Amino acid sequence: MEIKRHFFFILLLLCSVQLHSQHLVRMFAEVDTEKQVLAVKQEITFNNQTNDTLHSVILNDWNNAYSAKDTPLAKRFSDEFVRAFHLASDNDRGNTTIHSVSDQYSLSIPWQRPEGHPDLVELRLNSPILPGRQFKITINYHVKIPADRFTRYGYNDKTKSFILKDWFLTPARFENNQFAQYSNENLDDIANATSDYYINLTVPKNYYLTTDLNEHDKYDKKGLWVYELEGNNRLGFTIALDQFDRFEDFKTENATVVCNFWDGRVTEVQKNTIINQIALFTQDKLGSYPFEKIMVTQTDYDRNPMYGINQLPAFISPYPDSFIFEIKFLKTYLNNYLKNTLKLDPRKDNWIYDAIQIELMIKYIEQYHPDRKMMGKLSNWGILKGHKIFKMDFNDQYSYVYLLTARKNLDQPIGDPKNTFIKFNEQISGKYRAGLSMYYLDDYLGENIVPATLTDFYKVNLSSRVTNRNDFKNILNSKTTKNTDWFFDTVVDTRDIIDFKFKNVVEEKDSLKITIKNRKNTEVPVSLYGLKKGKVVFKQWLEGIKTDTTLTVARQDADRLALNFNNEIPEFNRRNNWKRLDKFFPNNKPLKFTFFQDIEDPNYNQIFYVPSFVFNIYDGFSPGLRFHNKSLLDKPFIFDIEPTYSIKTNELIGSFSLLFNQYIRKGQLYSIRYAVGSSRYHYAPDARYLKFNPSVLFRLREDDYRENKKQSILVRQVLVNREKSAYIATDEQNENYSVFNLRYSRYESEIIRHYNFFTDLQLSGSFGKVSGEIQYRRLFNDNRRINLRLYAGAFIYRSTDSEFFSFGLDRPTDYMFDYSLYGRSETTGLFSQQYVIAEGGFKSKLDNRYANQWMTTANASFNIWNWIEVYGDAGFIKSHYTDAEFVYDSGVRLNILPDYFELYFPIYSSNGFEPGLGNYDQKIRFVVTISPSTLVGLFTRKWL
Numbered sequence: 038m039e040i041k042r043h044f045f046f047i048l049l050l051l052c053s054v055q056l057h058s059q060h061l062v063r064m065f066a067e068v069d070t071e072k073q074v075l076a077v078k079q080e081i082t083f084n085n086q087t088n089d090t091l092h093s094v095i096l097n098d099w100n101n102a103y104s105a106k107d108t109p110l111a112k113r114f115s116d117e118f119v120r121a122f123h124l125a126s127d128n129d130r131g132n133t134t135i136h137s138v139s140d141q142y143s144l145s146i147p148w149q150r151p152e153g154h155p156d157l158v159e160l161r162l163n164s165p166i167l168p169g170r171q172f173k174i175t176i177n178y179h180v181k182i183p184a185d186r187f188t189r190y191g192y193n194d195k196t197k198s199f200i201l202k203d204w205f206l207t208p209a210r211f212e213n214n215q216f217a218q219y220s221n222e223n224l225d226d227i228a229n230a231t232s233d234y235y236i237n238l239t240v241p242k243n244y245y246l247t248t249d250l251n252e253h254d255k256y257d258k259k260g261l262w263v264y265e266l267e268g269n270n271r272l273g274f275t276i277a278l279d280q281f282d283r284f285e286d287f288k289t290e291n292a293t294v295v296c297n298f299w300d301g302r303v304t305e306v307q308k309n310t311i312i313n314q315i316a317l318f319t320q321d322k323l324g325s326y327p328f329e330k331i332m333v334t335q336t337d338y339d340r341n342p343m344y345g346i347n348q349l350p351a352f353i354s355p356y357p358d359s360f361i362f363e364i365k366f367l368k369t370y371l372n373n374y375l376k377n378t379l380k381l382d383p384r385k386d387n388w389i390y391d392a393i394q395i396e397l398m399i400k401y402i403e404q405y406h407p408d409r410k411m412m413g414k415l416s417n418w419g420i421l422k423g424h425k426i427f428k429m430d431f432n433d434q435y436s437y438v439y440l441l442t443a444r445k446n447l448d449q450p451i452g453d454p455k456n457t458f459i460k461f462n463e464q465i466s467g468k469y470r471a472g473l474s475m476y477y478l479d480d481y482l483g484e485n486i487v488p489a490t491l492t493d494f495y496k497v498n499l500s501s502r503v504t505n506r507n508d509f510k511n512i513l514n515s516k517t518t519k520n521t522d523w524f525f526d527t528v529v530d531t532r533d534i535i536d537f538k539f540k541n542v543v544e545e546k547d548s549l550k551i552t553i554k555n556r557k558n559t560e561v562p563v564s565l566y567g568l569k570k571g572k573v574v575f576k577q578w579l580e581g582i583k584t585d586t587t588l589t590v591a592r593q594d595a596d597r598l599a600l601n602f603n604n605e606i607p608e609f610n611r612r613n614n615w616k617r618l619d620k621f622f623p624n625n626k627p628l629k630f631t632f633f634q635d636i637e638d639p640n641y642n643q644i645f646y647v648p649s650f651v652f653n654i655y656d657g658f659s660p661g662l663r664f665h666n667k668s669l670l671d672k673p674f675i676f677d678i679e680p681t682y683s684i685k686t687n688e689l690i691g692s693f694s695l696l697f698n699q700y701i702r703k704g705q706l707y708s709i710r711y712a713v714g715s716s717r718y719h720y721a722p723d724a725r726y727l728k729f730n731p732s733v734l735f736r737l738r739e740d741d742y743r744e745n746k747k748q749s750i751l752v753r754q755v756l757v758n759r760e761k762s763a764y765i766a767t768d769e770q771n772e773n774y775s776v777f778n779l780r781y782s783r784y785e786s787e788i789i790r791h792y793n794f795f796t797d798l799q800l801s802g803s804f805g806k807v808s809g810e811i812q813y814r815r816l817f818n819d820n821r822r823i824n825l826r827l828y829a830g831a832f833i834y835r836s837t838d839s840e841f842f843s844f845g846l847d848r849p850t851d852y853m854f855d856y857s858l859y860g861r862s863e864t865t866g867l868f869s870q871q872y873v874i875a876e877g878g879f880k881s882k883l884d885n886r887y888a889n890q891w892m893t894t895a896n897a898s899f900n901i902w903n904w905i906e907v908y909g910d911a912g913f914i915k916s917h918y919t920d921a922e923f924v925y926d927s928g929v930r931l932n933i934l935p936d937y938f939e940l941y942f943p944i945y946s947s948n949g950f951e952p953g954l955g956n957y958d959q960k961i962r963f964v965v966t967i968s969p970s971t972l973v974g975l976f977t978r979k980w981l
Contacts, residue, residue: 059270059501060084060232067239067261068278070199072132073192075180079206082173083834086164086501094160094174095151095209095216097229102156102221103183104132106789106818109220110156114187115787116743117460122187122698123788124820131183131191131304133206141173146177156221158206159395171505180204186406188223189336198279200336203227207273208523210382212810219384224454224463225340225376226383229272236266240278247277247284247295249332249377252836267841271499272377275332289316292326298366305503311363313513314405315370322488322494323374324399331373344465345434347413355413360406371397386454386506388471388529393491395472398478399432406431424631425638426669435469435635436604437670443534443609444671446700446707451531452506458910459742473607474528476748478521480605481562481578494555523561528607533559534702538613539587544592551578551598551620552587553579557609566602567595573602592618611639637668644659649679651690654860654868655719656683661691673698681880690725692716705748708736716854721862724762728854730755745787751780755853765862771841776801776853789816804842808876814935822897826878831891843887846877846894846914846924857966865959872941872962879910880962881926881946888914898930906930939964 063084066075087090102110107121112123114743122130138146140163166172166633182199185191190202193739203221209229210217217228239261240252250266257263267275277284277297286307287294294312296479320326339507343364346356356364371394381389386605402409409431412414416427429437442448444463449462453492458467461706479487490513497512498504510525527533536556543550552623555562561581567575574593579586600614608614612626629641637643646682649663666672675698680691694714701707713731720726739746756775761767777800791814799806808830830844841850851858856875860868877888878896901907911925926946933937941962943951951960 059086060230060628061235062205062207063230063235064205065237066205066238068199068244070241070244070278072165072198073199075181075182075204077176077178077180077205079176079178080173081176081206081208082171083166083208084171085168087214087722088168089214090168091166092162094166095218096158096160096206097156097203097209097219098133098150098158098206099156099221099225099227100131100180100183100205102131102132103187104155105130106156109153111353112346112857113222113871115789115841116745118788119187120788123816125184125187128181129184130187132180133178133180135176135178136188137175137177144172147383151218154218154220157209157218172559176206178206185336189340194277198283198336199277201278203273207232210503211381213507217382217384221454227273228383228454230809231270231272231380231503232267234266234271234274236264237266238266238276238559240264243280244278245280245282245284247282247297247332248274249330250274250276251329257807260532260823262656270327272380275334277332278333279514281805287312289313291316292328293330294333294370296366297329297335298333298338298357298362300333300362303362307359308362311359311366312370314369315363315401318401318404318822319374319397322400322491323393324492324499326374327378331370333366333369333373338371341368341372341464342422343368344438355415360409360413367398367401368394368741378495380500380502380504381498382503384455388451388467388507389509391451391471392475393472395435395468396475399435399476402431412680424633424635426636429636430530432438433604435473435601436607438471439466439607440609440670443470443818447742448532448639450530450532452525457743470607474524477528477606480521480564480603482517482521482696484517486513489516497923521949527559527561532702532743532969533557533561534609535561535606536609536613537563537565537582538618539598539600542598542616542618544618547592549592549595549598550587550589552585553582553600554585555582558583560883563601564601564605566599567593567642568599568602569595569596576602612637614639635668637670637672642666643668649681651679651681651718652859654863655685655717655722656681656690657685659683659685659690671698673700685722686719688725690718692718704736705740706735707738708734710734710736720759721762721765722740725762726854726976727758728755728756744785746783746785747802748783749781751778751782752777757852757854763864768839770803771852772835774801774803774852776852790814791854800833801842803837804835806835806842806844807831808844822900824896824906826874826896827894827897827913828876828878829891829893830876834890835889840887840889843889843916844876844890844892844914846886846892846912847879847882848873848886849876857920870959870962872939872964874936877910877912877914879912879924879926880908880928880941881910881943881948881951881960883924883926883947885914885922885924889915890915898932900932904932906932936964937966 041132063080064077065076068075083094092111102108105111111122127149129520135148138148138160140146143162146163149156149159152157160174162172167480182204183191185200190200192199210230219226219228234250236250239258242260242262246264246526248266250268252264253267254265255262284295284297289312294316346364362480375390375393376512379390387891409432410427411429411434413426415421421427447459448470449458449467451467451474455463493512494509497508513521533815534557538554538556539551541552542555548919557898560737562580563582565579566573574595579588596618598616598618601608601611626640626642628644630640630646631643633647634645635643644664644666646662646664649661651659651661659681661679663677663679665675665677667675667677675696678693680689683690692715694712695713699709715729717725717727730753732751735750737748754775754777759767759772761772780795780800782793782795792812794811796809799809810826810828813825814822841852851861856873858873859871863869877892877894879894892912892914894910896910909927913921913923915921924947926943928941929941930939931943945951948954951957
């Protein structure tokens with residue numbers, strides 16, 4: 038029986054060589070589930086399908102990307118502030134160990150890993166492969182499977198299960214006379230060549246195997262299960278190993294869907310209905326799936342979930358359980374369908390995958406759930422009905438999420454390589470922009486041209502040859518006489534903003550003379566609508582509007598004009614897209630007051646109000662009411678007014694700010710912020726301060742958005758008026774003063790290394806000073822962490838006897854009221870122990886706490902275990918009429934959440950042994966951040 042079984046398997050191999058021109062990969066692999074290791078003997082019959090003579094071959098070995106802390110994959114994790122990989126043990130990270138490589142004559146083949154690509158293997162062939170010829174390579178290697186907590190692929194220690202994807206060696210994609218040399222950056226964009234796969238996989242009998250390959254046989258061999266698997270014309274495959282059978286098979290008209298979406302609230306009948314509906318929809322829009330099985334795993338979804346649905350806590354369920362299952366399955370099914378069939382370069386042409394996936398999702402909702410709202414049944418709650426966000430259709434989310442990054446000037450061209458995107462663009466915003474752009478093209482061309490193009494393009498990809506965007510463009514252009522260059526050259530390959538507005542409308546009997554302004558000079562088609570009582574009476578596409586353009590159209594009894602009425606264009610600003618034709622009503626939008634915050638509503642001038650509070654020990658927890666116009670999307674002009682009632686003093690306090698953001702689309706200078714702000718709070722129990730602060734902030738960044746590097750130049754004038762206090766000594770010079778401040782800052786940040794630098798100039802009537810600071814943090818390969826800081830400052834001139842403007846050794850006096858000090862005038866008690874990393878940076882309070890001439894200090898800390906660190910500070914301080922003094926301190930730092938929650942325990946300093954000096958509890962210093970706006974940065978830095 039076993040001889041027949043092997044004969045059948047060999048026969049399949051021989052048939053495949055004759056019938057297919059792609060590569061043939063045959064593997065014999067044995068899984069050691071205890072050690073998470075696969076022993077592999079692999080034979081690759083390489084087919085030279087090119088016109089070139091090949092002297093070397095590139096193989097993808099993406100599993101080896103986990104082998105070290107300095108690989109491109111590790112760098113990606115570091116850039117996105119993912120600590121798990123860097124802190125993991127070598128055993129958890131995984132690797133590939135190659136033992137031998139030989140040719141068909143059993144001669145050893147020299148191999149190497151190309152510089153900068155530890156997850157590729159370059160084979161230097163002993164004999165060149167001529168065009169149209171074959172060459173056989175045999176490789177013996179071991180694969181150590183990584184833990185799945187890094188990418189969700191790999192070994193799960195809790196369930197003792199495996200999800201194996203891209204774990205084996207395979208020929209790389211060959212195009213334009215070269216092999217694609219792409220490293221694993223956790224982007225699901227491996228560039229494999231099309232191959233036929235035949236696999237003998239040996240696993241323990243207590244494991245179930247699930248795969249999207251065809252299973253030809255399963256038999257017992259020395260107490261183990263041996264599976265014979267086969268897949269033709271494949272770019273890759275997935276194998277799941279588990280001690281429990283967690284997958285279900287769903288038979289559809291097209292293929293068997295293998296799924297393990299874990300949701301007990303959805304019945305089997307509902308699942309069958311949904312899966313069949315989605316399978317038929319996809320087949321109708323693209324074509325038949327060419328393989329017998331398709332896997333749709335929870336892991337695939339978790340790697341790229343549906344934004345919004347995955348953000349909601351479990352106790353909020355705005356959608357029916359069946360719809361949540363449906364949208365999750367739809368997104369994952371379409372992704373796997375496309376990735377398994379399209380022969381595109383998945384890094385260079387990723388936008389096509391995204392565009393098709395998202396456009397089909399939009400059309401699916403239009404077809405099966407046209408009335409579904411973005412916020413689900415929450416839209417029916419009475420208290421929420423007045424908010425625009427709860428009125429939006431489900432599909433409206435795509436344009437608004439795209440605008441989240443576009444309005445922050447963080448959007449990127451969707452046609453750029455996938456590995457150049459920041460995470461939010463790669464996983465969410467860029468995908469949505471791609472889908473919206475395809476939808477835009479579809480609406481503009483009409484006549485079923487884009488759907489027909491997708492079907493034909495899909496058919497081309499079912500062959501073994503590689504495809505690219507030019508194939509898509511050529512098919513599209515063969516079906517229309519309209520020019521589509523604007524789509525590829527502008528919408529895909531640039532980040533040019535689309536923004537049209539009405540400039541003037543003149544009524545002439547039954548016609549309208551309309552002048553449309555192209556605010557950004559982006560030459561793309563724009564849709565013009567005529568409306569009567571909210572219903573569309575005409576629509577036409579306008580082309581060639583580069584600048585101001587005047588045209589005449591028939592009125593057709595319209596009472597309102599609109600541009601991009603149905604939001605089919607991914608437009609930057611829709612607030613200026615309307616024009617009323619009624620003579621008796623103004624064009625100005627009415628004011629709309631909304632509780633809390635809302636999405637932008639182009640029909641209104643929105644003002645939001647929300648309860649707020651501020652805290653310091655002189656005003657107490659002071660309630661207030663904040664009024665602002667900042668919607669969930671950034672806008673150029675922002676006002677923020679926050680009147681607050683001081684409970685302790687029974688007085689009105691608060692703040693206001695006016696901001697104008699000028700975003701610059703090209704060049705390193707990407708933002709200029711003009712601002713005026715003022716605040717009025719108590720700085721002592723019986724005295725208030727008033728601060729007025731006009732400023733201009735210039736922000737610069739690298740051309741590569743993924744570089745966590747920013748620069749800024751701040752120019753401001755700080756005017757302060759302090760009331761006299763019976764508790765705090767003041768004089769004329771420090772009661773009413775003005776400081777001109779010029780500051781240059783630069784920072785670079787990632788999980789392994791953080792660096793920031795600033796230099797600061799301050800000029801006032803009674804003093805002038807200059808200072809500079811450098812901070813450096815480094816996480817080493819042994820998981821040790823060091824923090825270094827150097828500060829230096831000196832007075833240029835000084836004509837005051839007050840120490841109020843002096844350099845502070847352990848805490849600044851904060852005369853410009855920049856820091857959130859809860860008890861800024863306290864010298865004893867808990868709130869005097871608040872620590873701010875500024876100026877001298879000392880933690881111990883020494884007898885001489887200020888320097889009125891110059892100061893130079895160095896601060897360092899080093900972790901001894903996890904977040905427990907030792908610190909030390911040393912420096913020189915110099916005041917007039919005294920010699921320079923050397924000072925120091927040391928202690929233990931609990932760095933629980935850097936910059937947000939820290940504790941400092943002094944041990945030894947210039948004072949002596951601190952614990953032995955008495956009142957030790959009053960010497961402990963703390964850092965605590967309670968400001969919501971500051972805490973937001975902790976959770977968004979890995980995305981942006």
